[in-house]
Amino acid sequence: MSSAVDLHGVTKAFGTTRALDEVSLTVAPGELVALLGGSGCGKTTLLRVVAGLTRPDRGQVWLGDQEVTATPTRHRPIGMVFQHYALFPNLDVAGNVAFPLVVRRRRSATEVRRRTAELLELVGLAGFESRYPNELSGGQQQRVALARALAPEPEVLLLDEPLSALDAVIRVNLRDEIRRIQQRVGTTALFVTHDQSEAMAIADRVAVMADGRIEEIGTPPEIWERPASRVAALFVGARNALELPVALDRRMRWGTAFEVDAPAAANGRALAVFRASDVELVEGGGMAGTVEVRAFLGATTRLQVASGHGDVVAVEVPSSLATRLSEGAVVSLRVDPARVQVFPVDA
Ligand SMILES: Nc1ncnc2c1ncn2[C@@H]1O[C@H](COP(=O)(O)OP(=O)(O)O)[C@@H](O)[C@H]1O
Ligand SMILES: [Mg+2]
Known part of the structure; x- marks a missing residue:
């Protein structure tokens, strides 16, 4: 038909x-x-x-x-x-x-x-x-x-x-x-x-x-x-977007939180997009950040975390994990590179 x-x-x-x-x-x-x-x-x-x-x-x-x-x-x-x-x-x-x-x-x-x-x-x-x-x-x-x-x-x-x-x-x-x-x-x-x-x-x-x-x-x-x-x-699912430099080896790094290939990079920069719920809080080895805002959403809690690089990202964690993460808490961030998408920066 x-x-x-x-x-x-x-x-x-x-x-x-x-x-x-x-x-x-x-x-x-x-x-x-x-x-x-x-x-x-x-x-x-x-x-x-x-x-x-x-x-x-x-x-x-x-x-x-x-x-x-x-x-x-x-x-x-x-x-x-x-x-x-x-x-x-x-x-x-x-x-x-x-x-x-x-x-x-x-x-x-x-x-x-x-x-x-x-x-x-x-x-x-x-x-x-x-x-x-x-x-x-x-x-x-x-x-x-x-x-x-x-x-x-x-x-x-x-x-x-x-x-x-x-x-x-x-x-x-x-x-x-x-x-x-x-x-x-x-x-x-x-x-x-x-x-x-x-x-x-x-x-x-x-x-x-x-x-x-x-x-x-x-x-x-x-x-x-x-x-x-x-x-x-960017429109669907409240993601984080960070414009980051692409190194000569065509890798893009956000501190020690993630490192990904950036094949589409023009003008030496690219956009890394990842979901708040894909940011993990790890014991160590990730990138240090400070919790600035905490919003209880029910099953999950959304944190605004300022990284050492001056970026602020949204992090969504199960609320059971968030009780000890009040404003000012220092956390260690990591993102599974498979969950990071790379897009060219606007011309
Ligand atoms: N009758 C009209 N006269 C002039 N501009 C219009 C007219 N209808 C829509 N536009 C313009 O066309 C664009 C798309 O409008 P529209 O289809 O109403 O968008 P949406 O429904 O997604 O909000 C907008 O920039 C709007 O200002
Ligand atoms: Mg309309």
Whole structure:
């Protein structure tokens, strides 16, 4: 079967801003791909291009085996959910969910009622038919928005930061619900978020975006364990990044904490990237550092450690080990070289 979404070299500029720069992306039927990246990297523009709300300057958009680059939104088989609950305030819940069905006029009133009930059941809002949007919590409003987006049985569901206006607990619950519903319905989905843990938790694959480009795409474990790009390495999993000199023997050393090959080194320097939880505290033989800040996170404790070289790195240790490490404690640091990734320094 062909892919559900196919983007080829999609480019879009607003004045001098390149919102999208030669983006290509293939999404399989039934797959949920998270678009992850900081503010302004082009996530919303990409969704709008798929939706037909923004026309790309160049490139092609395919949905299934149809090229839709010039097709108006209403003729695309998509449903959308936005960050801010875009419900019709003057319609009750049933009216909101039924709206896209009524507009299409393909079903009888009885069928519309049956389908609406089925959708409200699906999103856990059976019995809420006659409520108005202002009588619902934020999470409930997003459930209604999701039911409305799914009503016409879209092939592709587009979600633009649908959870970011919600409280933490509701956010996690609704995230898992969205995933359950998406899998149950079997629809393909693009899910935009700036939250890496949200992306990891919900997606089959995560596309890491920066500056209008997809830097890297992979399954959550791939992106987490071994990001191929510097952007992904820094964006995912709170890593340390140290710009260090590369010696003539092409080795890069951080005191006695680690020593690695630096094949990609330009201008005599390179960037060593490693995760806070990959820094070990050893009895001796590592590099000396001083604990400056200690933050209890629950199972683990995060330390800010100033090294003798003037760098400050984050170190995450099991909390059971951290009790004796108050501010001012001197520790010895080591990092398994296999856990250090080396990237070129920005030109
Ligand atoms: N309608 C627009 N007019 C001008 N600039 C825009 C418009 N939409 C987006 N941009 C710019 O394009 C870039 C990408 O924006 P956007 O896709 O909204 O990013 P994200 O959703 O990742 O935060 C930003 O620099 C933004 O300011
Ligand atoms: Mg956005």
